[in-house]
Amino acid sequence: MAEGSLPTTVSFSGVESKPESPGSRRGDDPALIAEEGDPLPPVGTSVHGAIEDERRSTLMRVHTGLHIMCGVVFRDQGALVTGGNMEPGTARMDFNLPDVPPGFKGDLEEAINAEVRADRRIDTRILPREDALAIPDIIRTQANLIPENVPEIRIVDIVGLDQQADGGTHVASTSQVGEVEVTKVENKGRQNRRVRIRLVG
Numbered sequence: 119m120a121e122g123s124l125p126t127t128v129s130f131s132g133v134e135s136k137p138e139s140p141g142s143r144r145g146d147d148p149a150l151i152a153e154e155g156d157p158l159p160p161v162g163t164s165v166h167g168a169i170e171d172e173r174r175s176t177l178m179r180v181h182t183g184l185h186i187m188c189g190v191v192f193r194d195q196g197a198l199v200t201g202g203n204m205e206p207g208t209a210r211m212d213f214n215l216p217d218v219p220p221g222f223k224g225d226l227e228e229a230i231n232a233e234v235r236a237d238r239r240i241d242t243r244i245l246p247r248e249d250a251l252a253i254p255d256i257i258r259t260q261a262n263l264i265p266e267n268v269p270e271i272r273i274v275d276i277v278g279l280d281q282q283a284d285g286g287t288h289v290a291s292t293s294q295v296g297e298v299e300v301t302k303v304e305n306k307g308r309q310n311r312r313v314r315i316r317l318v319g
């Protein structure tokens with residue numbers, strides 16, 4: 119729960135590309151996103167916000183599922199991420215993966231669910247920039263998206279699988295994601311493969 123005065127609404131969303139919810143942030147700026155047709159309250163209006171727990175939990179699960187997939191694809195194929203998006207319960211991630219091995223879709227689904235069943239702990243820690251960037255393969259996107267003036271970097275560690283620089287919200291262990299289905303692998307250009315997933319439960 120949060121209270122504040124517009125435009126300093128205190129609400130929560132991750133710094134990653136989470137879909138906007140009615141109380142949300144645009145970059146560093148808190149934003150109130152009105153339903154279409156609803157009147158906008160004047161600046162300075164006192165507001166009271168609440169997190170939609172189910173929506174947020176589902177996003178945390180699917181987001182963590184993307185991490186598992188990203189870790190597995192990097193471990194097994196060495197492929198970097200070129201894009202992604204998510205909604206509650208479904209998500210996609212694009213990889214620089216010119217050569218897709220036979221059986222990739224089914225093998226990937228099995229590998230992701232093996233990591234879910236392994237119930238790996240997920241830790242976060244904040245390190246000085248130099249220490250974080252000294253960790254091998256800590257930037258998993260093809261482009262380094264960390265601004266140059268950021269002095270500290272948050273690390274999300276799926277212990278034993280994957281460490282990444284990341285500012286988002288995750289569940290505490292991989293088993294909390296639940297079963298994941300790989301629904302589609304699409305070609306998006308010569309290099310890029312788009313992998314779609316959904317939470318089964």
Ligand SMILES: [Zn+2]
Nearest residue numbers: 274284286287
């Ligand atoms: Zn994340």
